[in-house]
Amino acid sequence: MKLNLSYIIASCKYLLLACSLLLVAPTTYGAVNWVTINANIQFLEQEKKLRFYDSNQVLIEGDKCALLVDASGNFAAVEQLANDLKKHLKTPLCYLVASHYHDDHLLGMAVMQHFYPDAKLIVHQQVNSDFNRYQKAFNDQLDSYEKSIELSYQRLAGISKAEQAQWREKLELAKKRLFRWQEYQLKSPEIIIDENKTLDLGGFKVTLNAHQAHTSGDLTLTTNSGRVLIGGDIVDWLPYPGHGEFKSWKTLLKQYIDDENLALIIPGHGGILDRAQLKQPLAFLTAITEHVNKNNDQTIEQLVLSFPEKVMKPYTEESLNAKSSNLFLQSGLARAKNAK
Known part of the structure; x- marks a missing residue:
């Protein structure tokens, strides 16, 4: 059976996350950086080493209700966040927003x-129309x-007795977590967005907008009279294009770049951005489609080797960037080639 390249790369993207989910101590969640955007918005930025593999979250709170955007793919981290919220929240948590269907944004819900x-x-x-698939994906992940x-x-028998004791303790902890998670369920959505919808959290309004860009079912949020954009993976500095709708995605990025009212952009992965920084993901996506159009007879491997170095240069200045960008490039080239 021939496997889709973008599917393989997407699976690799979550491999590190799956291992840490089971075996890493819950205290590692402290590495998430809480950034106060204003009196109503908290940005929960993922630790740097996981910025391409696990998602950020955003907590928005008005006078009557709170809203959380996305949930980490690390279920232990989500449990820690759920407990932390009990200390932070002044109002009920009324809404959970999944910006799209990828594991590190939806399954932790x-x-x-x-x-x-x-x-x-x-x-x-x-996402709603395919929700049975994602409910199964949650159960499959636990399996x-x-x-x-x-x-x-x-494999314990193959290591020293001293190491066995250490790993046995970790595995017992992993089993306890798994038993808890097997009691959880990914419950069906209650609010479906097909165009846009404004929610009043109590003196603070948030508008949700539906797009086809990073995937065929993305949500973004705008607040503060359009000055703050919570853009999910659509606005990532290094975007994962394996499931992208390139034409509408590029159009949307151009729209954001030209929006002089837009002052602050919160991505699904990585740190806070401004409009000018969106030129980098736009250049990346544009170069992918143009390169495939000009060299459609080349294989994915050939396309990677002949891809313009100047486009990749900003992504190769740090080892984690370089490793992730190479995987993301392959997925994007495969997506663009298959779409022709």
């Missing part, structure tokens, strides 16, 4: 729904973790 059962899940209409634990136990 099952954990949040367990801790905050009254919070309404909000998704794009495309994979269970198999990983079983395999790890089998």
Whole structure:
């Protein structure tokens, strides 16, 4: 069976996350950086080493309600966040917004729904139409973790007794977590966005907008009279294009770049951006489509080797950038080539 390249790369993207989810201590969640944007918005920035593999979150709170954008793919981290929110929140958590269907934005919502059962899940209409698939993906992921634990136990015999004790303790912790998570469910959305919708959180309004860009079902949020954009993976400095709708994605980025009212952009991965910084992902996506159009007879491997170095240069100045950008480039070239 021939596997889709973008699917393989997307799976690799979450491999590191899956391992850390099971075996890393919950205290690592402290590495997430809480950034105060204003009196109503908190930006929860993922630690630097995971910025291309796990998602940021955004907490928005008005006088009557709070809203959380996205949930980490690390279920232990989501549990820690759920507990932390009990200390931070002054109002009920009324809404959970999944910016799109990728694992590191949607599946952790099952954990949040367990801790905050009254919070309404909000998704794009495309995500809602395929929601049975994502509910199965949550269960499949738990099955994979269970198999990983079983395999790890089998491998204990091959290491020293001193190491066995350390790893046995980690595996026992992983089992306890897994047993908890198997009680959780990814519950169906209650609010579906097909164009746009404005929510009043109590003296603070947020507008949700539906797009087809990073995926076929993206949501963005605008606040503060359009001056703050919570753009999800659409506005990532290094975008993952494996499921992208390139034409509408590039058009949307150009729109943001030209919007003089837009002052602050919160991405799904990485730090806060301004409009000028969106020129980099736009250049990346544009170069991918143009390169495939000009060299459609080349294989993916040939396209990677002949891809313009000047486009990739900003992504090769740091090792993690270089590694991730190469994977993302391959997925984007495959997506653009298959779309022709």
